[in-house]
Amino acid sequence: xxxxxxxxxxxxxxxxxxxxxxxxxxxxxxxxxxxxxxxxxxxxxxxxxxxxxxxxxxxxxxxxxxxxxxxxxxxxxxxxxxxxxxxxxxxxxxxxxxxxxxxxxxxxxxxxxxxxxxxxxxxxxxxxxxxxxxxxxxxxxxxxxxxxxxxxxxxxxxxxxxxxxxxxxxxxxxxxxxxxxxxxxxxxxxxxxxxxxxxxxxxxxxxxxxxxxxxxxxxxxxxxxxxxxxxxxxxxxxxxxxxxxxxxxxxxxxxxxxxxxxxxxxxxxxxxxxxxxxxxxxxxxxxxxxxxxxxxxxxxx
Numbered sequence: 001x002x003x004x005x006x007x008x009x010x011x012x013x014x015x016x017x018x019x020x021x022x023x024x025x026x027x028x029x030x031x032x033x034x035x036x037x038x039x040x041x042x043x044x045x046x047x048x049x050x051x052x053x054x055x056x057x058x059x060x061x062x063x064x065x066x067x068x069x070x071x072x073x074x075x076x077x078x079x080x081x082x083x084x085x086x087x088x089x090x091x092x093x094x095x096x097x098x099x100x101x102x103x104x105x106x107x108x109x110x111x112x113x114x115x116x117x118x119x120x121x122x123x124x125x126x127x128x129x130x131x132x133x134x135x136x137x138x139x140x141x142x143x144x145x146x147x148x149x150x151x152x153x154x155x156x157x158x159x160x161x162x163x164x165x166x167x168x169x170x171x172x173x174x175x176x177x178x179x180x181x182x183x184x185x186x187x188x189x190x191x192x193x194x195x196x197x198x199x200x201x202x203x204x205x206x207x208x209x210x211x212x213x214x215x216x217x218x219x220x221x222x223x224x225x226x227x228x229x230x231x232x233x234x235x236x237x238x239x240x241x242x243x244x245x246x247x248x249x250x251x252x253x254x255x256x257x258x259x260x261x262x263x264x265x266x267x268x269x270x271x272x273x274x275x276x277x278x279x280x281x282x283x284x285x286x287x288x289x290x291x292x293x294x295x296x297x298x299x300x301x
Contacts, residue, residue: 012060181205204224
């Protein structure tokens with residue numbers, strides 16, 4: 001039986017880049033984490049240790065930082081596409097590139113009610129994401145967000161579920177529903193106002209989470225995803241992953257106290273994990289092979 005080398009790629013992971021724009025007294029900041037990965041015929045490096053076709057990962061790191069200055073670091077999708085196109089178009093042995101960028105948000109510190117020109121405070125846990133794949137002339141962009149922690153204190157039920165001899169969960173018509181949302185959406189093309197579209201999709205996701213009277217977290221994810229596709233034509237499909245951040249009502253009866261849905265114990269594990277994809281029918285069998293867009297995307301098959 002022959003033994004052969006399978007698919008492979010290599011790159012430089014988690015390059016932290018902070019770009020300060022200081023052309024005016026009012027500075028701007030972009031804070032990102034960039035991972036590059038290159039594909040091509042690198043079999044000689046694996047089989048005989050020949051590095052002639054290998055662009056060092058250190059060079060990839062240097063390119064990430066240099067491009068933040070030379071090309072600018074605005075919308076992370078545009079930055080990632082510029083990097084991916086460079087590696088594929090300018091580096092001979094490279095046939096495909098995958099650029100993953102996470103962005104961390106900073107808000108201006110307010111001093112005496114006015115935003116300061118050059119002082120910032122890190123905003124929460126939420127991370128903006130993009131994964132760009134360039135393969136020859138073809139390009140895919142999967143953008144999204146992660147660690148967006150949301151909670152509604154009512155407007156959520158869970159009842160009528162299947163039971164067996166091991167079921168102990170009680171039905172409820174009024175519960176806390178909370179999650180740390182991961183959402184990733186694939187764009188149809190690259191002719192997109194990246195920042196405005198991200199902000200719009202984020203706003204729709206939050207609005208639907210708040211507005212929908214939820215009979216199950218599955219239903220909420222469907223309504224959130226459907227609203228994104230209805231509102232944003234550039235989006236071909238969206239995938240959502242939502243760990244259920246359970247909140248259990250504390251029994252205060254031993255202390256002679258009633259607890260009408262006011263005091264809860266927040267339990268971080270184990271947790272239910274609900275995942276769903278919402279797809280346009282006309283792109284479900286996309287001839288441009290959308291599977292390549294999702295290749296190695298964590299938490300989504």
